[in-house]
Every structure is written in C-alpha cells, then in structure tokens.
Amino acid sequence: MKQPILAIQNLSAAVEGRQILKGINLTIYPGEMHAIMGPNGSGKSTLAAILAGREGYNITGGEVIYCGQDLLALDPEERACEGVFLAFQYPVEIPGVNSTYFLKAAYNEIRKHRGLPELDAMEFLTFVKEKVKLLHLPEDLLKRPVNYGFSGGEKKRNEIFQMAVLEPKFAILDETDSGLDIDALKIVAHGVTTLKRPDNAQLVITHYQRLLNFIVPDFVHVLYDGRIVKSGGKELALELEGTGYDGMIHAAAMPA
Amino acid sequence: MIITETKPNGALAHRVTELSLNRTELALPKRSADEPAWLLSARKVGRVRFAELGLPTLRDEDWRFTNVAPIAKMIFEPRLEPAHHGVTEKVLSQFPFTALAGGQLVFVNGRFAPDLSSLAQLPEGVKVMSLAAALATETALVEPHLCRHARTDTNAFTALNTAFFQDGAFIYVPAGQAVAEPIHLLFISTAKGHGTTAHPRNLIVAGRDSRATVIESYVSLSDAAYFTNAVTELVAADNAVVEHLKFQDENQQAFHIATVAAHSGRASNVITHSIALGAKLSRTNIYATLAGEGLECILNGLYLTRGEQLADHYMIVDHAQPRCASHEYFNGILADISKGVFHGRILVRPGAQKTDAKQTNKNLLLSDDATADTKPQLEIYADDVKCTHGATIGQLNDESIFYLRARAIPLETARRMLIHAFAGEIIDRVRCVAVREELDRLVWDRLEQNQQISGNPSCPTT
Numbered sequence: 001m002k003q004p005i006l007a008i009q010n011l012s013a014a015v016e017g018r019q020i021l022k023g024i025n026l027t028i029y030p031g032e033m034h035a036i037m038g039p040n041g042s043g044k045s046t047l048a049a050i051l052a053g054r055e056g057y058n059i060t061g062g063e064v065i066y067c068g069q070d071l072l073a074l075d076p077e078e079r080a081c082e083g084v085f086l087a088f089q090y091p092v093e094i095p096g097v098n099s100t101y102f103l104k105a106a107y108n109e110i111r112k113h114r115g116l117p118e119l120d121a122m123e124f125l126t127f128v129k130e131k132v133k134l135l136h137l138p139e140d141l142l143k144r145p146v147n148y149g150f151s152g153g154e155k156k157r158n159e160i161f162q163m164a165v166l167e168p169k170f171a172i173l174d175e176t177d178s179g180l181d182i183d184a185l186k187i188v189a190h191g192v193t194t195l196k197r198p199d200n201a202q203l204v205i206t207h208y209q210r211l212l213n214f215i216v217p218d219f220v221h222v223l224y225d226g227r228i229v230k231s232g233g234k235e236l237a238l239e240l241e242g243t244g245y246d247g248m249i250h251a252a253a254m255p256a
Numbered sequence: 257m258i259i260t261e262t263k264p265n266g267a268l269a270h271r272v273t274e275l276s277l278n279r280t281e282l283a284l285p286k287r288s289a290d291e292p293a294w295l296l297s298a299r300k301v302g303r304v305r306f307a308e309l310g311l312p313t314l315r316d317e318d319w320r321f322t323n324v325a326p327i328a329k330m331i332f333e334p335r336l337e338p339a340h341h342g343v344t345e346k347v348l349s350q351f352p353f354t355a356l357a358g359g360q361l362v363f364v365n366g367r368f369a370p371d372l373s374s375l376a377q378l379p380e381g382v383k384v385m386s387l388a389a390a391l392a393t394e395t396a397l398v399e400p401h402l403c404r405h406a407r408t409d410t411n412a413f414t415a416l417n418t419a420f421f422q423d424g425a426f427i428y429v430p431a432g433q434a435v436a437e438p439i440h441l442l443f444i445s446t447a448k449g450h451g452t453t454a455h456p457r458n459l460i461v462a463g464r465d466s467r468a469t470v471i472e473s474y475v476s477l478s479d480a481a482y483f484t485n486a487v488t489e490l491v492a493a494d495n496a497v498v499e500h501l502k503f504q505d506e507n508q509q510a511f512h513i514a515t516v517a518a519h520s521g522r523a524s525n526v527i528t529h530s531i532a533l534g535a536k537l538s539r540t541n542i543y544a545t546l547a548g549e550g551l552e553c554i555l556n557g558l559y560l561t562r563g564e565q566l567a568d569h570y571m572i573v574d575h576a577q578p579r580c581a582s583h584e585y586f587n588g589i590l591a592d593i594s595k596g597v598f599h600g601r602i603l604v605r606p607g608a609q610k611t612d613a614k615q616t617n618k619n620l621l622l623s624d625d626a627t628a629d630t631k632p633q634l635e636i637y638a639d640d641v642k643c644t645h646g647a648t649i650g651q652l653n654d655e656s657i658f659y660l661r662a663r664a665i666p667l668e669t670a671r672r673m674l675i676h677a678f679a680g681e682i683i684d685r686v687r688c689v690a691v692r693e694e695l696d697r698l699v700w701d702r703l704e705q706n707q708q709i710s711g712n713p714s715c716p717t718t
Contacts, residue, residue: 052662055654080664092659096677096684105673106663113664145677162663 003068004029005170005201006051011062012226013050020046022226023062028170031198035212036205037237038223039245044205045089047223048174051203052086053079066170080106081113083169083200087159087176094146099158102146103128103165110166131164135191153184160191171195172203177211189214212237224249292395298403302418309412321597321629322539322568327483327511330451340364340372341446343477348372351442351475352503352698356690358437358469359384361425364444366454366484368423376437381430384439387457390426397428402459405489406517411541413513417487421457424486427470431463431493438469438499438688445475445506447482458488462496464521469499469688474514476507476534486514490528494521494548499687500528503695506535508563515541522548522577529686530557531695532567533702542571546580546608557586558682560699561594561626562706568597575608575641584615587682589675590626591706601633604641611641619649620678622706675703 006028013021020043028034038044050057051064053076064071071079094102108118119127125142132139135157147155156176163171176188192215196202204217212220212234220236221228222245229249230236240248291299311328312319343364348354361384362372368386375384383394390398408415425441443456462468474484484506492498506512512535520526530540544553559567573582588596598617619628632645652674660670679699686692 054658054662075667076658076661077664077666077670080662086662088659088662092653092656094656094659094674094677096680097673102660102663102665102673105665105669106660109664109666166663 002029004065005067006071006203007065009062009065011047011050011064012060013046014058014060015046015056019060020226021050024223024226024228026221026228028201028203030201031196032219033196033202033204033215033217034219034221035217035237036203036221036223036228037207037209037240040207042223043226044207044223045174048086048089048172048203048205051172052076052084077109080166081110085163085166085168085171087156087163087171087173089174089176089178091147091150091155091159093148093150095148097146099144099146100125100128100142103162106162107165128165131161134164134194135161136187137161152179153181156180157184157187157191160188160195164191164195167195167200169200170203171200172205174205175207176204177206177208185211186214209237209241222248291391292399294399295391295403299419302403302408302415302420305408305415306412306419309410309415311412318570318599321595321599322537322566324511324513324537324539326537327513330481330483330511339367340369341477343369343372343444343446345372347477348442351444351473352505352694353438353440353471353473353691354442356438356440356471356694358435358439360440360442361386362442362444363423363425363456365446365452366423366443366456379433379435382433382435383426383428385426387424387426387459388422390459394426394428397461398426398459401461401489401491402457403489405491405519405543405545406487406515407543411515413485414487414515414541417455417457417485417515421455421487424457424459424488426458427460427468429462429466429468429496432465433463434467435469438471438691441470441472443472443474443484443486445478445482445484445510447478447480450481452480452482454482454484454486456484456486458486460488460490460498460500462490462492462498464493465495466493467497469501469691471501471503471691473503473505474512474534475505476510479507479509481509481511481536483511484513486512488514488516490516490518490526492518492520492524492526495523496521497525498527500526501531501686501691501695502529502540503531503533504535504538504540505533506538508534508536508565510535512538514539515543517543517545518553519545519547520551520553522551524548524551525553526551527554527556527685527687529682530555530569531699532557532559532561532569533699535567536564537566537568539568539570542569544571544573544582546573546575546577546582549577550579551577552581554582554685555584555586556682556685558679558699559586559588559596560679560702560706561588561596562591563594564592565594566597567595568599570597570599572601572603573613575602575604575611575613578608579610580608581612582614584617585682585685586617587678588617588619588628589622589678589703590619590628591622593623593625595626596628598628598630598647599633600631600645601635602643602645604634604636604638604643606637608638609640611638611643613641613643615645617647618678619647620675621649621651622675672703676700679703
C-alpha cells in the first residue's frame with residue numbers, strides 16, 4: 001500500500017487548559033479528498049490550526065505523521081515548504097505588503113527548499129497571471145496589498161488562488177465556504193476540484209453541507225466534541241443534511 | 257539631561273531666555289542694515305515674543321511629553337561663519353536625494369553655499385534662491401508671505417527663528433507654471449562644538465494653478481550636539497498642487513526643532529511629508545491652514561527611533577473654510593528605549609461645513625521599553641462635518657506573522673516584511689516616484705541596521 005500523506009494518530013490537544021481534541025484518528029492517502037464536518041465548537045478549526053502550526057495549542061497526546069515525518073516538530077514555514085497549505089477561515093489583511101511580492105517570496109521559499117532556482121520578477125509574473133485566470137480573479141488583485149480592502153468573497157478566492165500558485169501536497173481548507181455567495185462558492189469549488197491531483201490530498205473543513213454540492217469528497221468525517229464520531233462516503237453528508245448533527249450524534253452514541 | 261521642574265512655571269526658562277538672548281546678540285554678526293523695515297519689525301516681534309514665552313516646559317500642554325530643557329541649557333553658542341567646512345561635491349553625494357534631476361540648494365550650518373548648489377533649467381519666472389538674496393532682490397515677492405504664516409505668538413522656537421534667522425531657501429513658482437522635477441534643499445551641519453545653532457528659514461510660494469515638489473533635508477557630518485531650529489512657510493495659492501517632504505536625519509546627539517506652516521488656497525492640493533530618522537530630540541510642528549474652499553491637504557509622516565531618541569510631531573489642521581478634506585497619517589516604529597510623540601489637533605471653525613477630516617497615528621513598539629504618546633484633539637464648531645481619528649500602539653500582529661509563516665516565509669523575513677510594510681504605508685503616499693523609491697530604499701536600509709529588526713531572533717509576544 002502507498003504511504004499516507006497524513007496520518008493522525010490519537011491526537012489530543014488543549015487550549016488554555018481546556019481539552020479541545022480528544023483523540024483524533026485520520027489517515028489520508030494521495031489523491032484523496034476528505035471532508036470534516038461538525039457543529040460549532042467541535043474542534044474543526046483547532047485541528048486545522050494544529051496541522052498548520054499555529055502557536056498556543058498544547059498537544060496532550062498522539063502524533064501526526066506527514067509523508068513519513070513528525071509534522072508537529074516542524075515550524076509553520078517548514079511545513080509550508082514541505083507542501084502543507086492552510087486556506088484560512090479568516091485571511092489576514094496585510095496593508096503595505098504587495099500581493100505579488102508576497103506570493104513571489106512564498107513561492108521562492110518553497111522552490112529554494114526543493115533545490116530549484118528561484119523565479120525572477122518577470123518569470124513569476126507570467127506564471128502567476130495564468131493562475132489568476134484559473135480562479136476568475138481580477139488581475140489588479142496582484143497589485144493590491146495582501147487581502148487589504150478585499151471583500152469576504154475575494155479573500156476566500158484569494159486563498160484558493162494562493163493554493164493554486166503554491167501547489168501544495170496537502171491542503172487544508174478551513175471553512176473556505178463560509179460567508180460565500182453561491183457564485184463565489186462555485187468558483188472556490190471549481191478551483192479546489194481543478195487542483196485535485198493523484199499525488200496530492202485535500203482536507204475540507206466545513207460547517208455546512210452546501211459546499212459538498214459542488215465538490216465531491218471521497219470521505220466524510222463527522223467531528224463532535226473533539227472526536228471523529230462517524231466516517232463514511234459522500235452519502236454521509238447527505239444523511240447529515242437529513243438528520244442534523246444532533247440526530248447523527250445521538251445515533252452514533254448508541255451502543256452498536 | 258533631565259531637569260526636574262520644581263520652580264514656578266517658566267521661572268527657569270525665563271532666566272535661560274534672558275541669558276540666551278544676550279548671548280545671541282553678542283554671537284551674531286552685525287546684521288545687514290539694509291534689511292527692509294517690515295522684516296526688522298517682524299524680527300522685533302519675534303524677539304519680544306520669545307522673551308515673553310520663554311522655552312516651553314513639561315507644564316505646557318503642547319509640550320508635556322517632550323522635555324526641551326537640554327536645549328535651554330545649550331543653545332546660542334556662537335555660530336560658524338559661512339564656509340564649507342570640508343563639504344565638497346563628493347561629500348554631498350552620500351546624502352539622499354542629491355542625485356535627483358531637479359535643482360538643489362545647499363546650506364552648510366545654515367549658510368547658503370552657492371558653489372555646491374546647482375540649478376537645473378527652470379521654467380520662466382520660477383525663482384529658486386537663497387532667502388537672503390531674495391530679500392535683497394525679490395522683496396516684492398517675499399514681503400507678502402515671509403513671517404505672515406508661521407506664528408510667533410504661540411511658538412517660542414518660531415519666535416526665536418524669526419528674530420535671528422540669517423538664511424534659508426526661497427522658492428517661487430508663478431501662476432500657471434509647473435516645475436516637473438523636485439527641488440532639493442539640503443541643510444548640512446558640520447558643527448564641531450556643542451550648542452552650535454542654526455535657524456534656517458524657508459519660504460515656498462506656489463502661485464495659482466502651479467505645481468511643484470520640494471524636499472527639505474536636514475543631515476549631518478558632525479558628531480556634536482548642535483541645534484537646528486528651522487521654519488518653513490509654504491503658501492499654495494488657489495488650485496496649486498504642492499508636494500513637500502521634510503527629511504530629518506540629524507546625528508544622534510543633535511536637537512532638531514522645526515515648524516512647517518502651510519497656507520492653502522481654494523481647490524489647492526498640498527501634501528506634506530515628515531520623515532524623522534535622526535536627532536536625539538526632534539520636534540516637527542505642522543500648522544496647516546485651510547484657507548480656501550474645496551481643497552485637500554494631507555499630512556503624512558513616519559518616524560523611526562532607536563536608542564534614546566525622541567521624535568515628536570505636533571500638528572494643527574485649521575479648517576477655516578467649507579468643503580475641505582484633510583488627512584493625517586503618521587506611523588512610528590520605535591525601538592530600544594526611544595520615544596514617539598504625536599499630537600494632532602483638528603480645528604473646524606464655524607462655517608467650515610462639509611469638512612472631511614481624518615487622522616490616524618499608529619505606533620509599532622519593537623521593544624518593551626519603547627514608548628509612544630499619542631494625543632488626538634478635535635475641536636469642532638460646525639455641525640455638518642465628518643471627523644475621525646484613530647490611534648494604535650502595539651507590537652507586530654501575531655496573526656499576520658502566522659499567516660506569512662504558513663505561506664513558507666521564515667519568521668525573521670515575516671517580521672521584516674511587516675515592519676517594512678508598516679513604514680511602506682506612509683512611504684507609498686509620496687507621489688514623486690524618484691523620491692519615493694529613494695526614500696523606500698533608505699528606510700529599508702535603516703530598518704535592516706536595527707538589531708531589533710534584523711538580529712533578534714525572538715518574536716515579540718503580546
């Protein structure tokens with residue numbers, strides 16, 4: 001069997017003394033798209049943050065193996081160089097940092113890490129303009145400061161655009177669908193689907209089933225109170241639509 | 257250097273003032289007898305005002321964060337005679353903005369150095385010359401403006417300058433003329449002794465429908481604790497478009513006090529930048545009088561301080577007419593035990609309806625011991641106006657740092673990027689491309705030299 005891209009084993013984590021994750025197990029193989037669904041407060045965003053390397057979480061147990069190495073031992077920038085990408089739920093506005101300059105710096109860090117020559121400004125611009133088209137984004141986005149003054153939808157599209165540029169091996173999309181109107185949602189879904197390849201993997205975190213009308217995950221997991229309480233195929237999302245979280249969790253809690 | 261004020265208000269300062277005036281009289285070369293009567297009378301007013309006001313103390317509301325007692329102790333040592341003091345064209349080239357295409361007037365210790373100055377081809381009627389020369393040959397152009405805009409009644413330093421200034425620049429752009437390239441006024445100090453004082457005085461007059469860009473630089477070849485007390489009066493007539501940039505990079509021992517008094521006419525557009533990098537203590541007063549309808553005035557500033565530096569910006573934007581827009585943007589980056597002060601007062605007079613006044617002051621503290629004092633003041637006597645102000649004092653945003661790191665950018669690079677961006681918000685407002693690019697490189701280099709930006713691996717925690 002091929003090596004998993006990500007293997008989370010019994011991961012537990014606390015924030016300020018409060019236990020948020022209580023033993024997560026999840027294995028993701030190349031070519032797969034997984035969706036994690038769950039109500040507010042179930043630990044979805046905490047999981048995303050821990051995988052990307054945000055500070056402030058206390059890992060109380062378990063491990064995360066990414067392509068054979070201990071992911072949690074790496075700094076956020078090392079993870080990104082190794083191909084981990086987090087599409088932020090709340091992308092940060094960075095006035096004064098030009099989008100192209102920022103993306104070129106990020107892209108070249110990753111190339112450097114892979115032992116590839118860095119692209120100069122002209123080469124990068126040519127490359128990046130192709131990607132702008134893919135996401136149906138206005139080209140002037142490249143001239144603006146990172147996320148600065150962007151609408152909610154533009155910010156989310158910009159995350160997917162960055163993903164298209166950086167071509168991660170493993171992408172985590174943290175509620176990328178929230179706050180999007182239907183057109184933006186379609187664009188995001190189109191982008192995500194386009195970027196799916198046999199050698200990479202995606203973890204889509206969402207509160208709503210809505211996004212899954214447009215992208216089709218291979219696996220769906222329901223996260224509740226820091227644990228994955230149910231896993232299945234895409235039909236699980238539909239089931240969830242019918243029963244709601246309460247119904248499903250109630251059923252899952254029943255002895256088998 | 258710190259004097260604790262225990263005496264009744266001003267007693268110490270007044271003693272110093274008397275002494276100083278007497279010493280100054282002695283130190284001054286015999287003033288030219290052919291100064292016009294109106295100027296002699298303005299000087300007399302300045303002298304009297306200074307004697308009345310004395311140097312400000314911390315009890316003075318407008319000076320409560322900036323202690324000028326060290327200046328009181330040191331000023332008014334005999335000035336240097338006009339000479340180059342080792343400044344050559346080659347030496348000039350080490351200073352910023354000296355390679356720009358426009359004209360350049362050079363002043364060494366406040367005295368005009370004609371052979372170091374160069375004037376590019378100027379459009380017809382445009383005057384770029386020393387103020388002393390202009391007082392002799394262009395009195396009709398100078399008299400309506402000089403000493404009419406920089407007020408001596410509330411500012412002792414302006415009063416002092418008015419009483420004793422010897423030279424500075426005079427720039428006159430007649431109606432309808434445009435000077436495409438920036439004009440650079442370069443003030444170099446070569447002071448050897450502590451307390452050497454210069455009172456540069458500049459007058460910039462932009463006629464109706466004219467355009468001009470003027471840079472004033474204050475730099476140093478000295479390591480003495482000298483004192484610069486500069487005053488610039490800037491007049492933008494109706495429809496004039498003026499960009500003015502004051503660049504202060506005095507040595508780390510120097511004291512720098514400056515006033516920019518800008519008077520804007522109807523539908524004019526004035527942007528004045530203040531970049532403060534040097535001096536032990538600097539204070540820039542900007543008085544913007546919006547004297548015509550429908551004009552726009554932007555005050556934009558950046559201060560970088562480290563060590564024990566203090567950089568103070570004080571401004572009053574006087575909305576005297578309706579439908580004017582004024583925006584103040586000041587960012588400070590403060591390291592070590594340095595201090596930044598911002599005091600912004602917006603005055604909206606009765607009848608100045610539809611005023612749109614905006615003010616922001618942001619301070620980035622790079623060390624736990626740096627301090628920022630910010631004091632917005634709105635005084636509004638009209639009822640249909642939009643006035644906003646905001647101030648922040650903080651450290652680098654952890655969320656922004658994480659965002660950059662999550663995109664493969666190493667921690668140190670991320671911090672530098674954010675600090676540079678913070679400065680960039682201000683630099684980006686410089687309209688003249690050549691000036692903006694040079695300033696950007698310069699500020700970037702200066703930031704890179706700072707240990708707390710480039711060398712310290714620890715991330716500031718909140």
